[in-house]
Amino acid sequence: MNVSGQNGYSEGKYPEADVMELIHITGLKVVFSTRSEEIRAVDIVDLSIDEGDALCLIGESGCGKTVMGMAAIGILPKNAGITGSIRYGGQDLVAAPERSMKQIRGREIAMISQNSANALNPVMKVGDQIAEPLLIHRLCSQKEAREKTLQLLESLGFENPTQAFDRYPHEFSGGMRERILIAIALICNPRVIIADEPTAGLDAQVKTQILGLIKNQVTNGRTLFLITHDMGAAAFLSNRLAVMYAGEILEIGPTKEVLALPLHPYTQGLLASLPSAGLHPIPGVSPSPAHFPAGCRFSDRCPAVQERCRAEHPVMIAARDSRQVRCFLYD
Numbered sequence: 001m002n003v004s005g006q007n008g009y010s011e012g013k014y015p016e017a018d019v020m021e022l023i024h025i026t027g028l029k030v031v032f033s034t035r036s037e038e039i040r041a042v043d044i045v046d047l048s049i050d051e052g053d054a055l056c057l058i059g060e061s062g063c064g065k066t067v068m069g070m071a072a073i074g075i076l077p078k079n080a081g082i083t084g085s086i087r088y089g090g091q092d093l094v095a096a097p098e099r100s101m102k103q104i105r106g107r108e109i110a111m112i113s114q115n116s117a118n119a120l121n122p123v124m125k126v127g128d129q130i131a132e133p134l135l136i137h138r139l140c141s142q143k144e145a146r147e148k149t150l151q152l153l154e155s156l157g158f159e160n161p162t163q164a165f166d167r168y169p170h171e172f173s174g175g176m177r178e179r180i181l182i183a184i185a186l187i188c189n190p191r192v193i194i195a196d197e198p199t200a201g202l203d204a205q206v207k208t209q210i211l212g213l214i215k216n217q218v219t220n221g222r223t224l225f226l227i228t229h230d231m232g233a234a235a236f237l238s239n240r241l242a243v244m245y246a247g248e249i250l251e252i253g254p255t256k257e258v259l260a261l262p263l264h265p266y267t268q269g270l271l272a273s274l275p276s277a278g279l280h281p282i283p284g285v286s287p288s289p290a291h292f293p294a295g296c297r298f299s300d301r302c303p304a305v306q307e308r309c310r311a312e313h314p315v316m317i318a319a320r321d322s323r324q325v326r327c328f329l330y331d
């Protein structure tokens with residue numbers, strides 16, 4: 001068993017005996033209490049991520065993807081109530097006290113957050129922002145932190161790392177700012193990277209470059225938890241795909257298999273809505289997380305809806321080898 005995370009296996013070649021479950025999420029539920037309602041943002045999720053996996057969580061806006069990522073790293077807003085468990089190593093991250101989370105965050109599990117413009121400190125030199133996690137975790141001296149930062153900047157494509165170190169975020173393009181966020185996430189050499197929409201708002205060429213950088217991490221065996229609504233990014237980066245809808249997972253399996261043969265009508269709809277498939281969007285909108293229907297949450301929009309779907313909430317079932325789906329069609 002390789003615990004360094006650098007196992008060197010290329011995509012799809014994970015010998016069974018060498019695979020270790022790294023994160024195990026069970027019954028995860030996140031509810032936001034607002035003045036007027038309870039918002040069931042994550043309701044209820046079971047999910048495991050093996051060491052070296054690149055798991056992608058895909059789904060439409062508002063389905064709960066970012067909240068899942070924030071829960072995994074313990075940065076949920078104050079009005080969030082969380083239940084269930086997220087096992088990492090010997091710990092349950094849901095129950096862990098903030099001082100334990102501080103040890104894990106950035107060092108073991110790091111997040112590239114969704115909004116690059118807001119995630120960086122506008123009045124702090126980017127070099128200092130990248131080096132900061134090393135100093136917070138007391139992993140090295142200030143001098144070594146600077147060296148490591150310069151090396152990382154270089155490996156992430158900054159032509160003049162010394163000059164980049166002393167600049168401020170606004171002096172960089174969107175693509176370079178995304179690289180800075182990736183550097184902040186990578187600096188402590190964490191086991192797991194959570195990347196939340198890492199290519200949102202970037203033009204096609206820059207997007208390809210950023211995906212390439214993240215792909216290098218995956219190829220080198222780092223565990224990735226990718227959050228996106230970009231099917232192209234999911235197909236390129238992940239080996240497992242979890243389709244999320246209205247706070248729950250509707251389908252999960254090896255990415256290639258899910259894309260080649262989507263089982264859930266929602267996944268089928270998502271794929272049909274891609275430009276390459278002729279842009280046929282799924283009619284209707286997803287239900288509000290304040291008022292989920294009693295039956296299947298996709299039933300109102302589902303072309304294969306049956307009477308049972310409106311009355312009963314389907315559970316996740318094993319449909320074929322290594323695939324699971326939450327749909328009565330496979331019952």
Ligand SMILES: Nc1ncnc2c1ncn2[C@@H]1O[C@H](COP(=O)(O)OP(=O)(O)OP(=O)(O)O)[C@@H](O)[C@H]1O
Pocket residue numbers: 032033034039041059060061062063064065066067068077079114229289
């Ligand atoms: N602090 C909060 N208070 C109340 N509701 C919230 C809060 N944060 C998120 N939500 C709600 O939780 C639900 C899930 O939000 P989340 O940001 O996880 O969606 P998402 O899948 O990441 O969407 P997107 O693709 O747009 O980023 C949404 O209905 C959102 O409005």
Ligand code: NI
Pocket residue numbers: 065066067114196
């Ligand atoms: Ni999001």
